[in-house]
Amino acid sequence: MRSILLVKTSSLGDVIHNLPVVSDLRRIWPNIAIDWVVEEAFAEIPRLHPGVRTVLPMALRRWRKQLGQRATWAEMREFVRQLRTPYYDLILDTQGLIKSGIITRLARGLRCGYNAEVARERHAAWFYDCKYLIPPNAHAVERNRWLSAAACAYEQPAALRYGIHAPQATPGAVLQPAYCVLLSATSRDDKLWPEENWARLGQHLTAQGLRCVLPAGNPRERERATRIAASIPGATVAPPSSLNELATLLAGAVGVVGVDTGLTHLAAALDRPVVALYVATDPGLTGVFAGVQAVNLGGKGQIPSPELVLASLQSLLTKVHA
Template structure:
């Protein structure tokens, strides 16, 4: 059976689809899975070992350049690829117009969320098979239930992301390190720089850990450099692909991060993790709490450095 999964963005949304992929392949190991994702997040789809092929689209780029012939050529090529490949079923787990349209291009039976369940209700009009999934559930539970309803099984047990860390980055010297994920999508989600400096100092003095500071934009790089200049043992990471970031996170002794997709990636790789929330509710957007991972904070709350250290030291495998 040849199946197309449509989940185009964002990073966290793709990571939250991994447990459903793992569970589906447990029930039906002979299914061949193709995943359609935004080009900038395709590495996340590729990290799952049960995904045979990843197709990419560039909605964001195409939307900005609809008058460019190159954009239309790329659109036609993707449409041709989807039309000419035989799929027995297409499952759009995103529930948006921008995901439902290319899902329909595949010309196969199309399953998705119903009018009340989809993030954009109009997307449900594109689907042949529509399923009800409560919007009060976490993203991971919603995906698992949608997959189960679409393929005829009931999700059971704790979620299994099914993804390994990959190789430790060659630029990272030997020894133990902690990754500080200081960058997030908006200022209201940030943790104060002074607390990152306190935390890095504690990790170095009490646990002999080097702190690693990733970044994704010039603004984030500048903050990483400011923090590193005030920390006793810190490394500003080079520009990394998502697969390289997975290697960095997967071999860390600890990860502390704000509300960002990389925190969910660390969660999936089962490293000791504390996720900090200052402007969002972790019940809705937090990491999956496990013996390795916990959430701190909430809307209008800002955890202290001491609270973060206590939570980190309570995680399994913390040394």
Template sequence: MPINAPKQILIIKLSSLGDVIHTLPALTDAKKHHPDITFDWVVEDAFSEIPTWHPAVSEVIPANLRSWRKNLWRTWRSHQWQNFKAMMQSTYYDQIIDAQGLLKSSLIARYANGQRYGLDYQSAREPVAAFFYHQRFAVAKGQHAITRTRSLFAQALDYPLPDTPPEYGLSSYSFTTLMPKRPTLVFLHGTTWASKHWPDRNWVALAKRAAKAGFRVRVPWGNEAERRRAEKIADVHEQVTRMGASNLQGLAAELSTAVAVVGVDTGLAHLAAALNVPSLTLYTSTNPGLTGTLGKNQLHLQADFPCAPCFQRNCHLPQDAKTCYDSLPVDKVWDKLMDTIAQH
């Protein structure tokens, strides 16, 4: 390691769940090339468990930006913002890497002590963010998000970009849970974009197939709409059960015991990929080549439809029209799921 090489790095990567997970392989790369390096990480409180699972992360600085913006007076009176700034300013960092490339993340980075590094104007998701960095790097768009982040870290920390598959660095972390008596599938049905949902009737039909084939099925949920869907899916058979409320570590433990996962494009699908759980992920309005699950044992099913992927949160076709969902029927998903399980 060169004498002047950075050793203590602050990462700014606030959200979402998938984006946070996509950052982990870059830390693994950096640790291999600079064994003495350590990272602190500023992340939204909802995802603050994730960085603690990587051995290169020393301290996590949780942020709660959405809540703070909605309750400015309460945030100020409770000293939450002041305490957050104090945590960021308590250490002088050799480098501060904004791995998000947004205006909000670049502004957060300004509160930390040290030189700020990030994407250049052509590479950042929001070009204005580049104005606030001391040093900027070009990373071509059109690549997978994990590859782009690995490239940013390689340039910022001065090592060659690895051409190896991504390593999430979670293998040394123990997600302990009791092994189920029957082979278990996990159905990841919840996602924030309406256009990424697979119809409820399809999930119900798939659950019936799985139960008939002797599988135990677990169905997580995160909000009221997902809870209702999970109950609908679980109603088909006693071997199909809705999971209780859980933190991310609890969800990771459930995923790690599954023989396979079926999911839509959602953050938990990326968590399954990071855990090397065999997964079949369905893509309608998004492109798996840019933000799909990446790693061992990952299989994608892309909708075959003229306007897919549309990258729109909501489908604008008439309700009675055929949509990209029709190109992902239950029979096709079931057959691919069985292929996924047979290969592992």
């Protein structure tokens, strides 16, 4: 096996869940060339893995909104040209959607993906030369790894490794050694943890000498983070940041507490102690998955208490420093 193309375009959490595939492939074939097709918004994530040779960003979300512009069609032609230039020994679609299946079909090489029975969109299987029946009730990370092992005919390594490293902080950046990151923002309101719970947790952490940092993206998220930070002594709201900058922030944290959002998975992939909070979804299939330094709390219709979250984080920190 000399070269492989991975197709996992979005979302942030899904892209992070695919990183162990790169680590597995590199352990089996240390010199293999691995390229990756991903949405431009998440392109920084595969670049954090030293085992990825080339990242091929696509902009399907943006292109859909700008189909009437010549520049859009020029970009799409150039993307297809880059996609079809190499010939790959194997093309692996771990996403299992029709859009990812089409991308897989456009590339040149042996095309592999999920069987129609277990693909997220069953018609995606039309685009593959080889299809594999992977248990649908396994965690997303394991499904990705099992699919890669089946398609490439190797025994999956026992150890789980995301294999990424955060960029070093830029000169002048102030990253105090004792801080916790609180990831309070997520894409759906029903996934939010109550603001008063964040305040109580943050006050407990501050009393233990830990500064709280709250990243936030869009204006609505920043308003919420600002309200929460105002109720926690010494807490700060991080400025708008790129994924690389957020990775650096997360990597330097003593611990991370986050709701069901991609950044919580990124913190786990960076080997930080993570407590993930679920109130509207079941973490069984898509919760944080990183061994003993990460724990999922709650579930659909369940709201973890600040005291339980604090106790879980303290337990993780004790294990790290043991």
